[in-house]
Amino acid sequence: MDRGGNAPPGPPSLRPGRRARPGTRPGARRPVKERPSQRQVLLAGSAVTYELQRARRRSIGLTVGERGLVVRAPAWTTVGTIEAALQDKAVWVLRKLHQMQEHARRQQAARIVWADGGQLPWQGGVLTLRCDGLRRAPLLSGEQLHTGLPPDSPASALRTRVLAWFQREARAHFAQQVQRFAPRLQVQPARVLLTSAATRWGSASAQGSIRLNWRLMHLRPELIDYVVVHELAHLREMNHSLRFWAIVEQLVPQHRQLRRELRGVCTPLWD
Template structure:
């Protein structure tokens, strides 16, 4: 039997780990400690500038079983990721409910969203029912990005005063391993896929990134800032990590 292998698509280093081969992405920064992150793309290690690769991989060996368990769980989630059939009646998770696509040429240009029940929406897409999947995806994706920018802007405006911070700009991202980031200058990046989650989960990510405008690390002080506005962040963070979301690629 072949040993299991896990490879980050942007891997910079490879190491044998507990009977497996793990290709990981190493990111250097001005941080104080080595951090391990396992996401859908694989293992990312964030390390201080002056720490050697040998020291990094020694620390990795100490966490070998934890890393392998996380990688196996992540690989299983990827296998279970729902695929979207981009056509009439396709469904997408949306704000904790379901959004169904209805295709008809007379729909308003740019699509129209209608609430049809508790946790249920219909998105009217101006295309014929036999439209090509790429056309359907393109129309829905354009609408989704516009709606994501509007909703995420509203949530940033909602929580920034509670945290006593000012954000300057919002950029939408499609990163596979990060839901958001913040810069010292007030720039915020948020993943447009957050609209697949319940609003409280989305709000946790917004609060998380806004909190970085006060504390740029993940120290206890940072988590205290998050908890001041989002006291159940631990549960919401777990939900963010565990819920599979659909693959948009054709």
């Protein structure tokens, strides 16, 4: 998320005889491209490293993600102005950095061990991986997934086989739930596709296709159903207006609680 800061004072005037390029404000200096630089600032007693990117924009933008804190600022903005903006947003920056660190910690704790006896989160529960013989395809039995591979199989082979099974099951489950909910919403998607997007559970296009993240199969069924209904509802309202949420609420009255729960979900790493 970009956080806009206050616009800095105007830059020095152009030298005599130099004309501004079309589309630039009077007196504006032609931006000089700079490579992103790593800097550090003290926020509320904590040393925070950030990446500074110079960009064509009017205000300072802050984002916190997997790369940490990234600041995008106009070329003429001084470092002093940038760090003053960071001081103004210090509480927000530190909170977001803490959330990202906690998310990374939880992901590491949830990392799948690709070996016999490894744990695989599945529809809100856990499956135990079993490498107990040769079989063409994995077999789900209760809370165990018999992979059909011998015990001495390399982790890469086990991961490849389980991933293929996982995505195949996701595709079948999503198709079933779309068939269940679409008629009740009076829509019919043109296509239902899997996605591996890192930051989105699903999406819908104006052409009538919906995409659902196969990692949803880690989550409990109520969360999966909410995402399916959410994307199907977009085929009627391509926005998040009050009308859109009214459509979702017809089938998922508890969508607000589920949406909050999704924000805190941490799916395991598959590497």
